[in-house]
Amino acid sequence: MSGVNEIRSTFLDYFARNGHQVVDSSPLVPRNDPTLMFTNAGMVQFKNVFTGIEKRPYSRAVTSQKCVRAGGKHNDLDNVGYTARHHTFFEMLGNFSFGDYFKEDAIAFAWNLITREFELPVEKLLVTVYHEDDEAFDLWKRIAGLHDSRIIRIATSDNFWQMGDTGPCGPCSEIFYDHGAHIAGGPPGSPDADGDRFIEIWNLVFMQFEQMPGGERLRLPRPSIDTGMGLERISAVLQGTHDNYEIDLMRALTGAVEELTDVPADGSQKASHRIIADHLRAATFLVADGVLPSNEGRGYVLRRIMRRAMRHAQLLGARDPLMYRLVPVLVREMGRAYPEIVRAEQLVSETLRLEETRFRKTLERGLAILETESEGLGAGAKFSGETAFKLYDTFGFPLDLTEDALRARGVGVDVDAFNVAMERQRAEARASWSGSGEAATDAVWFSVREDAGASEFLGYDTEAAEGTV
Ligand code: ATP
Ligand code: MG
Ligand code: MG
Ligand code: MG
Numbered sequence: 142m143s144g145v146n147e148i149r150s151t152f153l154d155y156f157a158r159n160g161h162q163v164v165d166s167s168p169l170v171p172r173n174d175p176t177l178m179f180t181n182a183g184m185v186q187f188k189n190v191f192t193g194i195e196k197r198p199y200s201r202a203v204t205s206q207k208c209v210r211a212g213g214k215h216n217d218l219d220n221v222g223y224t225a226r227h228h229t230f231f232e233m234l235g236n237f238s239f240g241d242y243f244k245e246d247a248i249a250f251a252w253n254l255i256t257r258e259f260e261l262p263v264e265k266l267l268v269t270v271y272h273e274d275d276e277a278f279d280l281w282k283r284i285a286g287l288h289d290s291r292i293i294r295i296a297t298s299d300n301f302w303q304m305g306d307t308g309p310c311g312p313c314s315e316i317f318y319d320h321g322a323h324i325a326g327g328p329p330g331s332p333d334a335d336g337d338r339f340i341e342i343w344n345l346v347f348m349q350f351e352q353m354p355g356g357e358r359l360r361l362p363r364p365s366i367d368t369g370m371g372l373e374r375i376s377a378v379l380q381g382t383h384d385n386y387e388i389d390l391m392r393a394l395t396g397a398v399e400e401l402t403d404v405p406a407d408g409s410q411k412a413s414h415r416i417i418a419d420h421l422r423a424a425t426f427l428v429a430d431g432v433l434p435s436n437e438g439r440g441y442v443l444r445r446i447m448r449r450a451m452r453h454a455q456l457l458g459a460r461d462p463l464m465y466r467l468v469p470v471l472v473r474e475m476g477r478a479y480p481e482i483v484r485a486e487q488l489v490s491e492t493l494r495l496e497e498t499r500f501r502k503t504l505e506r507g508l509a510i511l512e513t514e515s516e517g518l519g520a521g522a523k524f525s526g527e528t529a530f531k532l533y534d535t536f537g538f539p540l541d542l543t544e545d546a547l548r549a550r551g552v553g554v555d556v557d558a559f560n561v562a563m564e565r566q567r568a569e570a571r572a573s574w575s576g577s578g579e580a581a582t583d584a585v586w587f588s589v590r591e592d593a594g595a596s597e598f599l600g601y602d603t604e605a606a607e608g609t610v
Contacts, residue, residue, distance in 0.1 A: 145376045145390040146478060149205050152234045152370070155254050156203035161236055166206045166479070169430040170439065178439060179209040179427075183235030184346075184367040190239050191309050191348060191365055200241035205372065206233045207426055207479070212442050218449075218541065222416040225337040225377075225384040229446060230423035232372040240363030244347050245280055247366045251316065251345060252285045259379060265319045267291040267339070269329050271300040271312030277347065281314070293330050302346045302367075309348045309361065316343040320383035337383055343370040386415045390474050394418035397470040402457040413453035420450035421467050422475075428492050429485035444496070445539040451497050452542055455504055462497035465490040500537060507536030511546055520551030526558025533559075534566065 167186035189195035220227035303310040326336015434444035532538035
């Protein structure tokens with residue numbers, strides 16, 4: 142059985158043998174792209190290469206890219222711990238062609254890798270194509286020998302990729318693995334496709350058009366390829382499980398949580414182990430890339446991730462700060478592939494220890510209030526937005542932490558009332574701020590602060606600039 146580290150290397154070596162330059166992962170904070178909160182796909186570092194603004198000395202590349210999807214268009218935070226296939230931090234394996242090879246080779250490379258190198262059984266695989274993409278349909282038939290019924294035409298934007306409102310775009314094809322009838326979920330395109338039975342492992346994007354401002358779509362003279370495969374998902378397949386959290390790397394982390402808390406990682410509280418393991422990775426890699434917990438922007442997303450994990454540590458009965466004690470385990474598992482976490486180990490540990498020490502001071506009292514105020518609320522009920530705001534303002538509970546805490550009972554939060562309370566507080570702050578005396582400067586200060594989102598971060602939400610496979 143191959144471990145995650147070997148699977149990563151197999152992917153990189155395979156494409157290197159096929160003429161691809163191995164390129165390092167770019168940082169989680171995208172360079173030159175203030176509109177994007179975190180790097181969320183392999184193509185992000187190549188955006189300008191695809192549009193032709195930037196030239197590289199190679200026309201084929203392969204990467205294993207660090208990704209965080211905890212904000213913006215792609216936000217998987219609420220899935221973590223509850224689906225088998227989502228993380229906030231994950232690695233995206235990808236091969237890229239910058240006007241070099243196109244659809245036929247991209248499909249052949251992918252099919253050859255998964256069926257010959259990885260030896261996945263063909264009868265477990267199915268693919269989707271964009272409904273108008275007959276070319277891809279025919280190529281899958283010819284190259285993979287797939288029966289028509291295993292090539293599913295999809296008409297939604299899931300199978301049409303766009304860099305923005307204008308610019309490169311094109312159809313995509315996703316490869317799915319069927320983990321078997323014992324797991325709930327239907328095939329792609331069916332009403333219950335959201336289950337964990339058919340899991341998307343690899344997305345191939347065929348950039349063949351340029352979207353013009355007037356609505357016209359031109360054919361690109363030199364079309365390009367962008368692909369993304371979740372390392373944890375392919376590792377799960379290769380390790381005989383449908384569940385990303387059962388792979389060697391994630392087991393090492395949940396096992397360490399079990400050891401420190403004495404609560405079994407496979408028992409009724411397993412969601413907590415998983416959330417802690419996932420958020421530990423996100424937090425460690427974000428700090429290593431220069432993000433520190435704060436009350437706005439990227440730093441607030443990091444703080445939310447950390448605090449959410451800390452509540453789960455508390456649920457597992459941890460009496461003292463726990464997260465920082467897990468850092469050495471993660472560094473042992475991933476430090477060879479990502480030396481930046483070895484270099485940042487001390488900073489990460491210190492940051493986590495401090496944040497957890499501070500948060501624990503208010504966590505228990507906040508949770509007690511949450512308990513009392515939600516007493517008697519049943520499934521479908523709404524928790525007071527005013528109280529959620531008080532928890533936020535006085536006890537440092539991010540809104541999503543409160544939501545997560547009530548989730549098991551099916552209780553939601555009155556988010557509108559929460560926002561009203563937040564807005565009221567902002568207005569009060571504005572009114573009571575004597576300021577610099579320069580009206581114009583003050584106005585700028587407040588609008589910048591609000592754009593950046595002093596609390597819930599909304600500033601980077603522009604779909605147009607969002608990178609994705
Ligand atoms: P899904 O539909 O399962 O949410 P996606 O279509 O949003 O996945 P893409 O944007 O196509 O994902 O990303 C390329 C690949 O990255 C996916 O095929 C999948 O293997 C992996 N991936 C995407 N999101 C996550 C995540 N949150 N955790 C782990 N792997 C992921
Ligand atoms: Mg998704
Ligand atoms: Mg998808
Ligand atoms: Mg996809």
